[in-house]
Amino acid sequence: MLRLFLFLFLLLLSWPPVSGDAGATRLDVGGPPSKIAVIGAGIGGTxxxxxxxxxxxxxxxxxxxxKGEVGGRLATVTVNHHDYESGGSIIHSLNLHMQDFVKQLGLKYRRSVAGKTAVFNGEEVILEETDWYLLDLFRLWWRYGISFIRLQMWVEEIMEKFMRIYKYQAHGYAFSSVEELLGSLGGSGFINMTRRPLSDSLLELGVSQHFIDEVIAPIMRVNYGQNVSIPAFVGAVSLAGAQTNLWAVEGGNKLVCSGLLKLANANLLQAQVTTVSPVYSGEIVQYQLSFNTATGSGSELYDIVVLATPLQTSVASGVKFQGFSSPFDTLPGEYHRTVATVVHGYLNTSFFGFPDPRLFPFASVLTTDTPDLFFNSAASVCPVNISAGFRRKQPQEAGIYKVFSPQPLDKAQLKTLFRSYYSVQVTEWQAYPQYASGQGLPPVELHSNLYYLNGIEWAGSAMEMSSVAAKNIALLAYHRWNRQTDMVDQKDLMHRIKTEL
Ligand SMILES: Cc1cc2nc3c(=O)[nH]c(=O)nc-3n(C[C@H](O)[C@H](O)[C@H](O)COP(=O)(O)OP(=O)(O)OC[C@H]3O[C@@H](n4cnc5c(N)ncnc54)[C@H](O)[C@@H]3O)c2cc1C
Structure with a gap:
């Protein structure tokens, strides 16, 4: 922990201002591009x-x-005149791009409202948080030995290495692939972590199977709807997202996306891009984008194009590529369906072994990887605007709950989880990649000046991962345009940066 603080302190001391980025200080070789298109207005595109x-x-x-709403997978649903996050909801305190956006946009951090978590195995609560931090630590040690300390140290070491990216990016360095980016942060170790199962890495670390089943698996289920065979790198991202130092944006995380569009002075076109095709005139290549709007169709030529939406083989974003070999050939797989069901009602605490709701002390229930368990998690959620007098509803009162499940909940399942309810709102997400080990990572460069952002999700899907990829693509596009090869895929960057200072 001390090491991490020291590292952060040093990082802050050497943090160059945004205006000091390499792009602004280097000489342009040719003329600047006149038109750039970004496809997708989620956090990655904006x-x-x-x-x-x-x-x-x-x-x-x-x-x-x-083609849809600004924000993409950052979205809210309205219940009883209040909005609740239905997609990406929590942000880690060390996610520096997200922090920086919020600061630049004058947005506020949402106040967090404490609530305890339990783990349910389908029959009973097997692990519960108490009001006492030391008691919780003692219980963890009693039940799992030092597994949780080993895990904590592992996650911190990975985060410490991952945070090098902010320094590299602030100095203007870019990477032509996700492998190059990860390799520069954590060497072959990071790249291997995208290929081997989380459970293997943890067992090798000395974390017990018991701890993996009862603590790690529930975290993977709530964050990615999947099990401990997901690759170790995304597993570490998920574990970082289970720490206590988390935040969200007051008013809703999607405000960052609309704010960034304004800050960028970008034109928002409500249109679905259907085709991207290169158009050559001599040595110059441009890209023709064809698109459909509510009133008709159109097409435009661009110098640079960034695709900031997931490409999948079956449920494609609707974008087709013409005139060059299709990147679909190299896609690792499909996206995982997660259903977010927001229910206004009375939780059936008896189902969790608490017949008297007044004695049910938990705000969130995670679940173990138990066959036939139809949901991944159920949690009492707070609105995106939290007033000064806000308090969480008690389980004996009607409250707002969010349930994550792999399939839409049927009536019987809703009746199992809720004694009664007033309303149910369902959002079906193509949420994040369906991870498996040995999948490979999609390319960033699809053509000379055509880039793909969402390949990074196959290493780990999170708002900050899309933001890191966004900065990387902007730098890469800039360096490629200006033929600055010495700013792309450079080795030994930590050393270089030290000697640059
Ligand atoms: C249920 C759920 C919970 C999550 N929880 C968290 C969390 O707590 N913390 C976290 O950090 N992350 C979380 N995530 C992941 C996070 O939301 C995503 O990683 C991130 O929002 C992805 O942003 P993006 O811009 O890359 O993609 P998207 O948000 O998917 O944006 C792509 C955009 O492109 C548009 N588009 C697609 N095709 C076209 C086309 N042909 N033409 C024009 N537009 C098009 C789409 O409409 C969409 O708006 C969660 C995700 C889900 C679904």
Whole structure:
């Protein structure tokens, strides 16, 4: 812990201001691009628009295409005049891009409202948080030995290495692939972590199977709807997301996306891009984007295009590539379906072994990987706007709960979890990749000036991962455009940066 603080302190001391980025200080080789398109206005696309503006300057036209809502997988549902996050909801305190966006946009951190967590195995609660931190630590030690200390140290070491990215990016360095990016942060160890199962890495570390089954598996289920055979790298991202130092944006996380679009002075086009095809004139390549709007169809030429939406083989984003070999050939797989059901009602605490709801002390219930258990988690949730007098509803009162499950809940399942309810709102997400070990990572560069952001999700899917990829693509596009090869895929960056200072 001390090491981490020291590292952060040093990082802050050497943090160059955003305006000091390499893009702004280097000489342009040719003319600047005149038009750039970003496809998708989720956090990845809007952050890309913002960083592109920073690097390419005020003159370039930045168009962002969005077929649905700005925010993408950052979205809310309204219950009883209050909004609740239905997609990406929590942000780690060390997610520096997200922090920086919130600061630049003048947004606020949402106040966190304490609540205890339990783990349920389908029959009974097997692990419960108490009001006493030391008692919780003692119980963990009693039940699992030192597994949790080993785990904590492992996650911290990975985060410490991952945080090098902020320094590299602040100095203007870019990477042409997700493998290059991860390799620069954690060497072959990080790349291997995208290929081997989490459970193997943890067992090798000395974490017990008992701890994996009762603590790690529930965390993977709530964060990624999957089990401990997901790759170790995304497993570590998920474990970082289970720490206590988490936050969210007051008013809803999607406000970051609309704010970034404004900050970037980007044009939002409500349109679904259908085709991207290269158009050559001599040595120059541009990209023709065809798109459909509510009123008709159109097409435009762009110098640079960033695709900031997941590509999948079956449920494609609707984008087709013409005139060059399709990147679909190299996609590792499909996205995982997670259903978010927001229920306004009375939790059936008897189902968890607490017939008297007044004695049910938990705000969140995670679940073990038990066959036939139809949900991954159920939690009492707070609205995106928290007033000063807000308090969590007690289990004997009607409250707002969010249930994550692999399938939509049927009536019987709803009746199992809730004594009665007033309303049910269902959002079916193609939420994050369906992870398996040995999948490989999709390319970032699809063509000369055509980039793909969401390949990073196959290493780990989170708002900050999309933001890191956004900064990387803006830098990469800038360096490629200006033929600055010495700023791409450089080795031994820690050493280089030290000697640059
Ligand atoms: C239920 C759930 C819970 C999650 N929890 C967390 C969490 O707690 N913390 C966290 O950090 N992350 C979480 N995540 C992951 C996080 O939400 C995503 O990693 C992140 O939002 C991805 O952003 P993106 O911009 O890369 O993609 P998206 O948000 O998917 O944005 C892509 C956009 O492109 C648009 N689009 C698609 N095709 C086209 C087209 N042809 N033309 C024009 N537009 C198009 C889409 O409409 C969409 O708006 C969660 C995700 C889900 C679903």
């Amino acid at each position: 952050a890309t628009a913002h960083f592109l503006r920073q690097h390419f300057g005020p003159e370039v036209q930045v168009d962002v295409f969005e």
